[in-house]
Amino acid sequence: MRSYPVICALAVLAFSGCSDKADGPSKPVKATSERWVPVPAEGEPSGKPAEAVSANKIDCLTPVHVGDTYQSLAVAYGNNAQLGMIPGAEGTESRGLLLYAMVPSRKLYISFWDAAMRHVSRIEPADRAVAWTGPEGIHVGSTLDYVEKVNGKPFTISGFGWDYGGYAADFKGGRLEHLSGGCSISLRFDSDILPEGVSGDGVMVESNDPRLKDAKPKVVEMSFGWPLPAGVTPAE
Numbered sequence: 001m002r003s004y005p006v007i008c009a010l011a012v013l014a015f016s017g018c019s020d021k022a023d024g025p026s027k028p029v030k031a032t033s034e035r036w037v038p039v040p041a042e043g044e045p046s047g048k049p050a051e052a053v054s055a056n057k058i059d060c061l062t063p064v065h066v067g068d069t070y071q072s073l074a075v076a077y078g079n080n081a082q083l084g085m086i087p088g089a090e091g092t093e094s095r096g097l098l099l100y101a102m103v104p105s106r107k108l109y110i111s112f113w114d115a116a117m118r119h120v121s122r123i124e125p126a127d128r129a130v131a132w133t134g135p136e137g138i139h140v141g142s143t144l145d146y147v148e149k150v151n152g153k154p155f156t157i158s159g160f161g162w163d164y165g166g167y168a169a170d171f172k173g174g175r176l177e178h179l180s181g182g183c184s185i186s187l188r189f190d191s192d193i194l195p196e197g198v199s200g201d202g203v204m205v206e207s208n209d210p211r212l213k214d215a216k217p218k219v220v221e222m223s224f225g226w227p228l229p230a231g232v233t234p235a236e
Helices: 070-080 144-153 210-215
Strands: 081-087 092-097 108-112 121-125 157-158 168-170 182-190 203-204 216-224
Touching: 070 081, 070 092, 070 216, 144 210, 168 182, 203 210
Parallel strands: none
Antiparallel strands: 081 092, 092 108, 108 121, 121 216, 157 168, 157 203, 182 216
């Protein structure tokens, strides 16, 4: 999967008491309220007054946060949440949750560590879901210079031009190293023109390398991931 958020947001309402079945998630139930109201896009009505509409913010706390389960998200998002297959690395797929699947600019993939979908592992905008904005306004299309400014210092990027290339590999203790909410941000960069010496498996390049400054890479993927909880067995 081509895998890498601050604007005003509404308060997140907690959903508790949702019981997940041990052999997997139950079918979505009708939403009784909304924890977060998206900005209408591409002709989709919000169903809420203008003052209740939040920006398309994404980080470790919204629209998903640690403690969320398939069931709690199904209740919170109702018809905007559905089961589906999540594309993964090297052509693999896994079962997960899709939010706003019918709105390409806001479609989100939510993955879980376990088969019962009780522990969120990752949230990522789909390829054309460019409406989402991450920490300090980082988004698909942000420049390398801007991300470096947000981080507060240079960081390391893996060599470009292969399946796992172009990712921010080490924020070196900068502001993007640890985010509120207990997850980590993953950013992938690319450029139409890449100079020699910055591509390939095993290559690492610093964000302030003059060669990258000339190439002007931009964010092409953004995602957020949570660590495996203690005692949880990952799904195969």
